[in-house]
Amino acid sequence: xxxxxxxxxxxxxxxxxxxxxxxxxxxxxxxxxxxxxxxxxxxxxxxxxxxxxxxxxxxxxxxxxxxxxxxxxxxxxxxxx
Amino acid sequence: xxxxxxxxxxxxxxxxxxxxxxxxxxxxxxxxxxxxxxxxxxxxxxxxxxxxxxxxxxxxxxxxxxxxxxxxxxxxxxxxxxxxxxxxxxxxxxxxxxxxxxxxxxxxxxxxxxxxxxxxxxxxxxxxxxxxxxxxxxxxxxxxxxxxxxxxxxxxxxxxxxxxxxxxxxxxxxxxxxxxxxxxxxxxxxxxxxxxxxxxxxxxxxxxxxxxxxxxxxxxxxxxxxxxxxxxxxxxxxxxxxxxxxxxxxxxxxxxxxxxxxxxxxxxxxxxxxxxxxxxxxxxxxxxxxxxxxxxxxxxxxxxxxxxxxxxxxxxxxxxxxxxxxxxxxxxxxxxxxxxxxxxxxxxxxxxxxxxxxxxxxxxxxxxxxxxxxxxxxxxxxxxxxxxxxxxxxxxxxxxxxxxxxxxxxxxxxxxxxxxxxxxxxxxxxxxxxxxxxxxxxxxxxxxxxxxxxxxxxxxxxxxxxxxxxxxxxxxxxxxxxxxxxxxxxxxxxxxxxxxxxxxxxxxxxxxxxxxxxxxxxxxxxxxxxxxxxxxxxxxxxxxxxxxxxxxxxxxxxxxxxxxxxxxxxxxxxxxxx
Numbered sequence: 001x002x003x004x005x006x007x008x009x010x011x012x013x014x015x016x017x018x019x020x021x022x023x024x025x026x027x028x029x030x031x032x033x034x035x036x037x038x039x040x041x042x043x044x045x046x047x048x049x050x051x052x053x054x055x056x057x058x059x060x061x062x063x064x065x066x067x068x069x070x071x072x073x074x075x076x077x078x079x080x081x
Numbered sequence: 082x083x084x085x086x087x088x089x090x091x092x093x094x095x096x097x098x099x100x101x102x103x104x105x106x107x108x109x110x111x112x113x114x115x116x117x118x119x120x121x122x123x124x125x126x127x128x129x130x131x132x133x134x135x136x137x138x139x140x141x142x143x144x145x146x147x148x149x150x151x152x153x154x155x156x157x158x159x160x161x162x163x164x165x166x167x168x169x170x171x172x173x174x175x176x177x178x179x180x181x182x183x184x185x186x187x188x189x190x191x192x193x194x195x196x197x198x199x200x201x202x203x204x205x206x207x208x209x210x211x212x213x214x215x216x217x218x219x220x221x222x223x224x225x226x227x228x229x230x231x232x233x234x235x236x237x238x239x240x241x242x243x244x245x246x247x248x249x250x251x252x253x254x255x256x257x258x259x260x261x262x263x264x265x266x267x268x269x270x271x272x273x274x275x276x277x278x279x280x281x282x283x284x285x286x287x288x289x290x291x292x293x294x295x296x297x298x299x300x301x302x303x304x305x306x307x308x309x310x311x312x313x314x315x316x317x318x319x320x321x322x323x324x325x326x327x328x329x330x331x332x333x334x335x336x337x338x339x340x341x342x343x344x345x346x347x348x349x350x351x352x353x354x355x356x357x358x359x360x361x362x363x364x365x366x367x368x369x370x371x372x373x374x375x376x377x378x379x380x381x382x383x384x385x386x387x388x389x390x391x392x393x394x395x396x397x398x399x400x401x402x403x404x405x406x407x408x409x410x411x412x413x414x415x416x417x418x419x420x421x422x423x424x425x426x427x428x429x430x431x432x433x434x435x436x437x438x439x440x441x442x443x444x445x446x447x448x449x450x451x452x453x454x455x456x457x458x459x460x461x462x463x464x465x466x467x468x469x470x471x472x473x474x475x476x477x478x479x480x481x482x483x484x485x486x487x488x489x490x491x492x493x494x495x496x497x498x499x500x501x502x503x504x505x506x507x508x509x510x511x512x513x514x515x516x517x518x519x520x521x522x523x524x525x526x527x528x529x530x531x532x533x534x535x536x537x538x539x540x541x542x543x544x545x546x547x548x549x550x551x552x553x554x555x556x557x558x559x560x561x562x563x564x565x566x567x568x569x570x571x572x573x574x575x576x577x578x579x580x581x582x583x584x585x586x587x588x589x590x591x592x593x594x595x596x597x598x599x600x601x602x603x604x605x606x607x608x609x610x611x612x613x614x615x616x617x618x619x620x621x622x623x624x625x626x627x628x629x630x631x632x633x634x635x636x637x638x639x640x641x642x643x644x645x646x647x648x649x650x651x652x653x654x655x656x657x658x659x
Binding site for chain 1 (some may be wrong): 083084085088089092111117143275279280286
């Protein structure tokens with residue numbers, strides 16, 4: 001699980017290069033000014049690339065914070081493994 | 082390139098002084114991923130520039146192209162897809178694929194193709210435009226099974242090829258080669274249906290990256306190499322020119338050495354396109370001469386210059402060839418079948434690109450031919466390319482004749498030298514920018530220009546521009562110098578001055594300054610000089626005119642120049658005021 005978290009931090013750091021590690025784990029559209037629709041596209045693309053998964057369209061609306069995304073990935077990837 | 086890597090590159094910080102390089106991306110699909118990849122691939126090619134990629138409106142590729150002239154851009158990339166010809170050829174609009182609709186799809190595509198071609202042709206000609214034609218497989222529009230070509234597919238592909246045929250002669254347009262794209266991005270792995278339906282971006286990331294990489298390369302237009310030095314035994318031909326003489330070598334199908342004939346054929350093609358081709362062979366000179374006279378050789382011996390055939394180290398041969406060509410090692414490729422020889426040459430000339438000739442491995446030889454074609458590739462072959470080898474031989478004859486005369490003045494007086502000036506800059510001769518961007522030794526400051534920057538440079542108020550050609554009784558050297566700058570009162574500010582190294586020792590550089598004083602006319606020149614690692618000859622020339630060390634802009638008065646200028650014997654043949 002630590003591995004998921006670390007890889008997710010790296011994905012966020014790629015999309016939001018100005019965020020520090022502490023800010024990343026607290027990140028949400030409300031706390032990160034640059035988290036707009038383009039950033040969402042970037043984040044989804046980077047996550048799909050990094051974790052080798054495809055987000056179903058209906059799940060995208062729920063992925064609106066670091067923690068929610070982490071929980072989502074853990075549940076999906078644990079199911080797969 | 083992975084998307085995460087592209088994002089990192091495109092978001093990385095540059096020096097504050099980095100000049101912007103703005104590229105408009107014109108397509109009809111959602112272009113966010115394309116823009117990120119294009120930015121990253123351009124940054125890799127222009128590391129000193131602040132690359133900015135601007136996007137257009139979704140679904141309006143014609144409008145996006147028509148708007149290219151409305152903002153200041155340095156280049157444009159146009160990405161066309163089948164859906165841009167008719168929305169029914171994409172997945173996001175359901176207009177009907179029934180057989181009865183196909184004629185209308187085709188008719189609409191033909192109309193839209195005409196609009197697209199017109200828009201691209203009419204885009205600002207100062208801006209290079211890279212164009213890719215539809216790269217996605219057609220959706221199952223027609224009623225034929227997938228393994229059988231339908232009339233609609235044939236006609237659509239013909240339409241796409243027809244657009245390319247109409248655009249290929251448009252000077253500022255560069256077309257992406259689909260054959261190369263196929264090699265780096267398998268056609269069946271290109272479409273991303275989910276992404277197309279969800280966001281309007283029809284490409285898988287790998288294809289988006291490959292497509293943008295090819296377009297970035299088109300926009301970069303890498304500087305071609307100038308010369309190729311080839312070995313003979315087991316390279317130009319199969320076998321060794323040893324005791325068996327020419328019986329021991331071959332380049333034909335019967336003796337399974339035909340790949341060497343293909344290599345010879347490529348070398349002749351390169352030579353005819355202006356590439357310098359020389360031979361460096363550890364061999365007996367007489368045997369080599371005899372072998373190169375064989376009628377069935379596919380490269381003409383007169384296309385090979387110089388020929389270094391002896392038993393000395395290859396690095397000595399290469400050094401002599403570079404001096405004869407007056408070309409830097411990093412502009413030259415060395416091909417040999419021996420790893421040891423390659424290592425020896427590489428040690429002496431680390432910046433030279435070297436290739437092991439894979440004798441006996443036909444596929445690898447073919448791959449090498451493709452690699453060489455890329456390294457020496459150019460968009461067109463001009464008069465200067467055809468003159469290059471001839472002018473080198475002329476330079477040799479010139480030097481030889483000069484050495485036989487007691488006085489260089491006697492020699493230059495009898496050389497019947499003519500200088501022609503071309504001041505027509507609408508449009509500027511592309512040879513001028515080529516000279517400016519590739520000349521190193523006699524270059525005032527080493528500044529390079531994009532096509533747009535060059536056009537803007539020449540359109541400044543009070544600017545002057547000369548493209549200078551030279552010939553003498555030994556033959557023509559072609560267009561060999563460029564001078565540009567601006568007039569400021571009684572002074573001329575010269576900010577661009579290059580002279581091909583082929584034209585040294587003829588006092589053309591003196592005549593350039595003499596003409597500036599006489600034709601502009603001005604009393605003082607300000608030469609915007611900057612020392613570069615390679616402009617030593619220019620520095621020596623300027624130092625010969627001044628009695629003080631060179632630093633920053635060089636001021637030169639008419640009197641100072643007159644006191645140092647040797648006699649000039651050129652006839653200035655032509656002066657066209659544009």
